[in-house]
Amino acid sequence: MLFLRQLLAAVCGLGCSAFAATPVKLEAVAATTSEQSHFAEAVDGILSPANGWQVPRSTEHAGVFRCVPAMAAGRVRFIFSFHGAGKNSYFSEFSISTTSDPNPSLESRWVPLFLTGWDANQGWVGEARPNVRMLGDTSKSDLQLDGLISQEHITGVRIQSWVLPSARPGAAVLTELKMERMPMGTTNVALGCPVTASHALAPNQQPEFLTDGLVGSFAYPDGVRGPEFYFEVDLRHVREFDHITLRGRSEASAMNRFTNLRLDLYDEMPGENVPALWTWVEERAGEVQEPGEVKVVRGADGEGTFRGRWLRISKTVTISHTPQIAEVEVYESVVPQDLKVLADDLVLPQGDPVRVPPEVRRLGFSTVQPELPDGLVLERRWRLAGMGDKWLPAPNTGLIESFGLPAGEYLFEAQVRHSDREWNSASLRVPLTVLAPWWENPWARLAVALAAVGIVALLAWNFSRRRLARQLAEMERSQELSRERARIARDMHDVVGARLTQLTVMHELFARQESLTQTTRARLQELGATARDAVGALDEAVWAVNPRNDTLQNLADYLCHAASSYLRPLDIRLRQQVPVTWPEREVGAQKRHQFLLAFKEGLQNVVKHAGATTVTLILRFEDPVLVVCLDDNGCGLPKDTDGMEKDGLDNMGARLAAVGGVCIAKTLAEGGTRVEFRLPI
Amino acid sequence: MPIRIAMIEDDQPFARTLQQYFELMPAVTCEAVFPSAEEALLGVPSLAPEVLLVDINLPQKSGIEFVDEIVQQCPGILCLMLTMYEESPLIFDALKAGACGYLLKRTPPQEIVTAIEEAKAGGSPMTPQIARRVVGFFQGEQPRPVAASPPDDTLALAEREREVLDLLTQGYLYKEIADSLQLSVHTVNTYVRRIYEKLQVRSRSQAVAKYRGFAE
Numbered sequence: 009m010l011f012l013r014q015l016l017a018a019v020c021g022l023g024c025s026a027f028a029a030t031p032v033k034l035e036a037v038a039a040t041t042s043e044q045s046h047f048a049e050a051v052d053g054i055l056s057p058a059n060g061w062q063v064p065r066s067t068e069h070a071g072v073f074r075c076v077p078a079m080a081a082g083r084v085r086f087i088f089s090f091h092g093a094g095k096n097s098y099f100s101e102f103s104i105s106t107t108s109d110p111n112p113s114l115e116s117r118w119v120p121l122f123l124t125g126w127d128a129n130q131g132w133v134g135e136a137r138p139n140v141r142m143l144g145d146t147s148k149s150d151l152q153l154d155g156l157i158s159q160e161h162i163t164g165v166r167i168q169s170w171v172l173p174s175a176r177p178g179a180a181v182l183t184e185l186k187m188e189r190m191p192m193g194t195t196n197v198a199l200g201c202p203v204t205a206s207h208a209l210a211p212n213q214q215p216e217f218l219t220d221g222l223v224g225s226f227a228y229p230d231g232v233r234g235p236e237f238y239f240e241v242d243l244r245h246v247r248e249f250d251h252i253t254l255r256g257r258s259e260a261s262a263m264n265r266f267t268n269l270r271l272d273l274y275d276e277m278p279g280e281n282v283p284a285l286w287t288w289v290e291e292r293a294g295e296v297q298e299p300g301e302v303k304v305v306r307g308a309d310g311e312g313t314f315r316g317r318w319l320r321i322s323k324t325v326t327i328s329h330t331p332q333i334a335e336v337e338v339y340e341s342v343v344p345q346d347l348k349v350l351a352d353d354l355v356l357p358q359g360d361p362v363r364v365p366p367e368v369r370r371l372g373f374s375t376v377q378p379e380l381p382d383g384l385v386l387e388r389r390w391r392l393a394g395m396g397d398k399w400l401p402a403p404n405t406g407l408i409e410s411f412g413l414p415a416g417e418y419l420f421e422a423q424v425r426h427s428d429r430e431w432n433s434a435s436l437r438v439p440l441t442v443l444a445p446w447w448e449n450p451w452a453r454l455a456v457a458l459a460a461v462g463i464v465a466l467l468a469w470n471f472s473r474r475r476l477a478r479q480l481a482e483m484e485r486s487q488e489l490s491r492e493r494a495r496i497a498r499d500m501h502d503v504v505g506a507r508l509t510q511l512t513v514m515h516e517l518f519a520r521q522e523s524l525t526q527t528t529r530a531r532l533q534e535l536g537a538t539a540r541d542a543v544g545a546l547d548e549a550v551w552a553v554n555p556r557n558d559t560l561q562n563l564a565d566y567l568c569h570a571a572s573s574y575l576r577p578l579d580i581r582l583r584q585q586v587p588v589t590w591p592e593r594e595v596g597a598q599k600r601h602q603f604l605l606a607f608k609e610g611l612q613n614v615v616k617h618a619g620a621t622t623v624t625l626i627l628r629f630e631d632p633v634l635v636v637c638l639d640d641n642g643c644g645l646p647k648d649t650d651g652m653e654k655d656g657l658d659n660m661g662a663r664l665a666a667v668g669g670v671c672i673a674k675t676l677a678e679g680g681t682r683v684e685f686r687l688p689i
Numbered sequence: 690m691p692i693r694i695a696m697i698e699d700d701q702p703f704a705r706t707l708q709q710y711f712e713l714m715p716a717v718t719c720e721a722v723f724p725s726a727e728e729a730l731l732g733v734p735s736l737a738p739e740v741l742l743v744d745i746n747l748p749q750k751s752g753i754e755f756v757d758e759i760v761q762q763c764p765g766i767l768c769l770m771l772t773m774y775e776e777s778p779l780i781f782d783a784l785k786a787g788a789c790g791y792l793l794k795r796t797p798p799q800e801i802v803t804a805i806e807e808a809k810a811g812g813s814p815m816t817p818q819i820a821r822r823v824v825g826f827f828q829g830e831q832p833r834p835v836a837a838s839p840p841d842d843t844l845a846l847a848e849r850e851r852e853v854l855d856l857l858t859q860g861y862l863y864k865e866i867a868d869s870l871q872l873s874v875h876t877v878n879t880y881v882r883r884i885y886e887k888l889q890v891r892s893r894s895q896a897v898a899k900y901r902g903f904a905e
Binding site: 502505507510513516520543544551557562566569581583586625 | 700702703706707709710713746773774775776777778794795797798799816817818821822824825828858859860861865
């Protein structure tokens with residue numbers, strides 16, 4: 009049993025070894041022993057057999073020491089050195105008490121120290137509660153006693169020596185007493201706190217077992233079975249809680265003693281008419297517990313405000329020896345603080361949110377853990393909500409880094425982990441805004457977009473204005489050109505044409521003279537014909553260039569005119585199948601001229617090769633193609649079209665091709681030839 | 690008895706040459722040459738020639754406008770357009786205005802004399818191109834009833850006239866038309882003359898109607 013306890017103490021006192029023990033200086037204040045007892049020598053630091061506090065075994069005695077400086081509640085270790093000259097010079101039975109009296113004295117209010125561990129290099133501790141009893145034969149014995157001090161401010165220690173019926177004669181010698189403060193190594197604030205039970209516990213059980221930091225010690229009611237039983241832990245002052253951890257103690261024969269629990273928190277001493285601030289009733293009622301089960305209860309699991317000084321642990325069922333509890337641990341909320349944000353080694357001003365300038369490459373965060381007793385350092389973790397949301401372990405330096413965080417809203421969170429390895433519910437939460445570079449700002453983008461649109465619009469407007477101006481200029485130029493064409497055409501026609509015409513008339517006048525020789529008359533005839541030809545050719549050329557004739561109607565009229573004026577003198581009948589009206593379409597001078605030349609070539613071919621007496625001219629408009637058919641009643645196309653005729657057809661084709669048209673010649677079923685001109689307008 | 694004619698021609702050298710030619714011709718006698726429409730409008734009514742040779746392209750008022758005015762001042766006067774232009778729209782406009790025929794300047798002068806004689810005898814030349822314009826005019830203008838002048842049957846083409854016109858559009862010669870309709874060439878000429886008259890009356894009444902339409 010003893011070994012087991014020590015083993016458990018070692019396991020439970022996690023981290024104890026990590027921190028060095030702090031010696032607490034003791035000063036001798038007063039003792040009930042005589043002045044010759046050398047009371048002060050118990051704390052003079054000299055370890056020699058002749059040096060020590062002589063305490064007669066025949067009567068009860070007490071000695072009071074002052075702690076310098078005063079000590080906070082926590083773990084404490086006393087080392088009793090019994091190095092007296094004779095054998096077994098130890099106290100047979102003694103006890104340790106503490107006080108918070110500013111001037112500790114024998115009359116002060118003393119509270120017994122709850123021992124959690126003991127050991128001796130010679131002899132052994134027979135029992136530790138309520139008093140320590142030492143047994144065995146020793147010459148130089150060092151006794152180590154560990155305990156938990158529940159008072160906040162320990163100013164003095166009292167050692168009491170008791171008289172045993174079987175007391176050895178003579179005096180015990182306390183060669184030296186040392187006191188050390190042991191690191192807490194835990195954030196459990198219930199450790200060492202006073203516990204009371206409403207009813208009697210099983211034999212040898214003490215309510216303090218619930219807060220002794222030892223899982224091996226447990227307590228349960230004996231006799232009372234109903235829910236009226238409770239344990240009550242006094243946490244010494246009102247506290248804000250993070251969570252409560254309950255450790256059970258399973259026994260193979262009784263697996264239901266750690267179920268159906270109820271917790272109540274009070275900020276006043278519980279009693280009738282004192283309402284609980286917070287209550288938790290275990291939901292898993294009726295189940296059996298697992299061996300070594302741990303219940304972690306957080307504020308949200310119960311109802312009310314999760315704070316108070318007195319914690320009551322009871323049950324909701326009537327089962328004997330229930331609740332059977334090994335340990336009650338209470339954890340206050342611990343939240344990292346003082347967030348510093350470093351942007352590329354520059355500390356950013358605090359804010360809500362913290363504004364991170366754009367384009368920061370390296371972002372560092374440093375938090376500080378609130379100071380805990382004995383320099384306890386807790387594990388920490390952090391995360392950035394909005395960037396993975398995953399908790400990441402924080403290094404002990406407290407500086408964590410993030411790289412290349414894109415612009416946006418984030419929430420920095422940091423948490424600590426309590427000594428029971430539960431994460432604190434509350435976390436440090438600091439919103440973080442990583443600012444976008446100005447060009448990523450929506451307004452800036454909008455402005456840029458508007459500006460771009462504006463510039464484009466301006467350019468387009470300018471461009472279109474220029475183009476319009478250019479078009480206008482072009483139109484004016486083309487109109488000017490058109491007017492110029494018309495003027496040249498009219499001038500040529502009126503002036504040159506009139507002169508040529510006059511020439512033909514003059515020729516007639518000349519020819520009337522009778523004195524002319526035959527040869528002269530013939531030459532004159534030739535002159536007249538040439539003049540008339542010239543007028544005709546001029547007429548054609550002028551017709552083509554004159555912009556007034558740039559219409560489909562005029563082209564049609566002129567083709568009819570050309571055909572009739574060419575064919576009539578040759579006594580070839582001309583029949584015309586021509587629409588009365590034509591759509592308003594423009595036909596440029598070049599097109600009209602080329603087409604007219606091809607058409608006249610077609611007429612010539614008819615006259616030269618067809619031997620026709622009637623020609624039918626068919627005009628029609630198959631939008632957008634002007635179709636002109638020249639049908640004759642002649643001999644048709646020869647089998648192998650070649651020679652002159654072929655050349656003629658080739659010429660016509662080439663002329664039409666120049667203006668995008670085609671020319672097809674074919675023999676008609678009823679005899680004769682059709683030459684079909686197709687000209688897209 | 691030679692036919693008394695006058696010329697309205699601004700091209701003096703041409704006019705003089707042609708005048709010299711007419712002097713050789715016993716059939717015609719050219720009594721005056723007016724260089725502009727304005728002078729002609731002053732001189733022609735007192736001179737009262739039988740046939741006028743009118744150039745279209747005159748310095749101020751055009752030959753067509755001149756014809757329009759002179760046929761109203763001197764009803765029965767025969768106007769032959771003598772023009773450099775082959776263009777159908779101009780010729781058609783001249784006919785609408787009251788001309789009874791047209792000649793091209795490059796026509797051999799002998800034929801000009803013949804045309805004058807024909808005109809005097811009641812001949813009315815019409816090419817297929819002109820004929821088509823006449824058809825188009827009567828078709829296109831028909832559906833537009835004119836408020837001021839209620840539809841007048843006398844202004845519509847008679848069936849015979851329509852037949853003649855139809856053959857003309859296809860390029861039939863007067864003689865061929867006369868043969869196919871079993872008429873004399875003279876009658877064909879008369880039909881054509883009537884068509885011209887209707888064309889003129891019609892276009893004039895439409896002009897008046899248009900004017901009134903604007904005035905109201």
